[in-house]
Amino acid sequence: xxxxxxxxxxxxxxxxxxxxxxxxxxxxxxxxxxxxxxxxxxxxxxxxxxxxxxxxxxxxxxxxxxxxxxxxxxxxxxxxxxxxxxxxxxxxxxxxxxxxxxxxxxxxxxxxxxxxxxxxxxxxxxxxxxxxxxxxxxxxxxxxxxxxxxxxxxxxxxxxxxxxxxxxxxxxxxxxxxxxxxxxxxxxxxxxxxxxxxxxxxxxxxxxxxxxxxxxxxxxxxxxxxxxxxxxxxxxxxxxxxxxxxxxxxxxxxxxxxxxxxxxxxxxxxxxxxxxxxxxxxxxxxxxxxxxxxxxxxxxxxxxxxxxxxxxxxxxxxxxxxxxxxxxxxxxxxxxxxxxxxxxxxxxxxxxxxxxxxxxxxxxxxxxxxxxxxxxxxxxxxxxxxxxxxxxxxxxxxxxxxxxxxxxxxxxxxxxxxxxxxxxxxxxxxxxxxxxxxxxxxxxxxxxxxxxxxxxxxxxxxxxxx
Ligand code: GLU
Numbered sequence: 001x002x003x004x005x006x007x008x009x010x011x012x013x014x015x016x017x018x019x020x021x022x023x024x025x026x027x028x029x030x031x032x033x034x035x036x037x038x039x040x041x042x043x044x045x046x047x048x049x050x051x052x053x054x055x056x057x058x059x060x061x062x063x064x065x066x067x068x069x070x071x072x073x074x075x076x077x078x079x080x081x082x083x084x085x086x087x088x089x090x091x092x093x094x095x096x097x098x099x100x101x102x103x104x105x106x107x108x109x110x111x112x113x114x115x116x117x118x119x120x121x122x123x124x125x126x127x128x129x130x131x132x133x134x135x136x137x138x139x140x141x142x143x144x145x146x147x148x149x150x151x152x153x154x155x156x157x158x159x160x161x162x163x164x165x166x167x168x169x170x171x172x173x174x175x176x177x178x179x180x181x182x183x184x185x186x187x188x189x190x191x192x193x194x195x196x197x198x199x200x201x202x203x204x205x206x207x208x209x210x211x212x213x214x215x216x217x218x219x220x221x222x223x224x225x226x227x228x229x230x231x232x233x234x235x236x237x238x239x240x241x242x243x244x245x246x247x248x249x250x251x252x253x254x255x256x257x258x259x260x261x262x263x264x265x266x267x268x269x270x271x272x273x274x275x276x277x278x279x280x281x282x283x284x285x286x287x288x289x290x291x292x293x294x295x296x297x298x299x300x301x302x303x304x305x306x307x308x309x310x311x312x313x314x315x316x317x318x319x320x321x322x323x324x325x326x327x328x329x330x331x332x333x334x335x336x337x338x339x340x341x342x343x344x345x346x347x348x349x350x351x352x353x354x355x356x357x358x359x360x361x362x363x364x365x366x367x368x369x370x371x372x373x374x375x376x377x378x379x380x381x382x383x384x385x386x387x388x389x390x391x392x393x394x395x396x397x398x399x400x401x402x403x404x405x406x407x408x409x410x411x412x413x414x415x416x417x418x419x420x421x422x423x424x425x426x427x428x429x430x431x432x433x434x435x436x437x438x439x440x441x442x443x444x445x446x447x448x449x450x451x452x453x454x455x456x457x458x459x460x461x462x463x464x465x466x
Contacts, residue, residue: 005037013055016252017062030292041073062253100127146179156214161231260361273302332366376440
């Protein structure tokens with residue numbers, strides 16, 4: 001019988017959901033969904049000093065925003081301490097783990113001596129029980145740690161879903177601490193007990209964990225637990241070729257939500273970082289799920305490309321429903337202190353429809369729509385270029401003409417045509433100063449369409465302000 005596919009994402013709640021973790025979550029989620037399996041969210045909060053509820057909330061909000069729904073969880077490691085303690089006791093009982101009473105000073109001396117001898121620093125196994133070996137006497141002054149009795153030699157080999165076969169010799173790794181002096185178990189131990197208990201079949205995670213995997217495999221084996229398959233996903237590099245990090249710009253999912261990106265665009269873009277399906281660039285989550293079977297994952301680092309993300313987002317904005325965009329833009333505008341009454345709210349979808357083609361984000365869309373709700377300041381250079389003495393009478397005539405018409409696009413266009421004919425002007429000569437005065441910028445969609453979405457009173461007032 002084939003095993004049920006179960007994947008998980010196991011973030012540590014020490015900050016927001018990092019883009020790298022979001023991408024791993026996305027791969028894990030898509031893999032589970034592709035095979036009709038299950039996706040688990042586990043919160044790895046054993047670093048008590050740095051874990052916060054606020055981070056958990058942010059992680060949950062970002063997962064929800066991206067639509068990465070999970071079937072189980074969030075499961076908190078700190079609520080599983082009893083289980084870990086029982087497994088540790090069992091390992092000690094079976095002689096597969098042991099208490100080590102080395103003080104920090106003693107460990108420092110040990111490493112110092114190893115360095116002096118030109119050796120790689122490692123735990124020398126002085127508390128490791130062996131048949132016939134006499135152990136030192138435990139000191140009351142030292143709170144012991146528990147170490148895992150790692151095999152002394154032999155290879156650990158696994159066939160990585162992403163990287164292919166990897167082999168590490170046990171001589172390169174020492175006896176890992178699995179319980180700290182304060183009694184809290186460590187990551188490499190909890191992760192194994194959890195992946196075992198939660199019947200995880202596939203572990204996708206960042207490749208900074210490749211070096212932890214041999215320890216984890218040894219612990220799985222010591223527990224008699226079946227091994228999951230591991231897939232280590234290469235890092236995401238920033239445009240400076242360095243690992244994407246906070247110091248080099250936005251790295252949280254939340255920051256992109258705030259910057260006006262749509263979740264489906266983010267999901268689409270993130271999935272292409274280290275994975276491909278032919279040369280498909282734009283696809284739905286359903287397509288992603290139907291294609292994502294663990295193949296075509298790249299072995300080399302992915303490149304974060306803000307321009308491409310922006311392009312992807314602009315494609316999604318173009319196709320987005322206007323009412324949905326209106327709600328997003330309303331939130332942006334409100335955030336800028338603009339009070340939207342019911343009339344404004346009702347007008348927003350048509351405004352979004354008119355401007356969405358030229359906007360890469362909902363923030364850019366809000367930048368455009370501000371002119372409808374707040375005073376504009378025409379640019380001096382636009383006025384200098386377009387507000388000539390010759391055109392001023394035509395602008396005032398246009399304002400007068402607008403006062404008498406029914407406010408719709410056809411009537412606006414007819415009024416403009418009449419004025420340019422009466423004043424012997426060409427269309428742009430009138431349209432440019434109209435845009436400068438009413439919109440505060442001179443590049444806009446067709447002027448009649450833009451004006452229609454203002455109230456007549458505002459347009460007249462701005463035209464007469466020249
Ligand atoms: N808490 C670990 C991290 O955030 C999880 C690693 C794993 O998936 O095993 O890196």
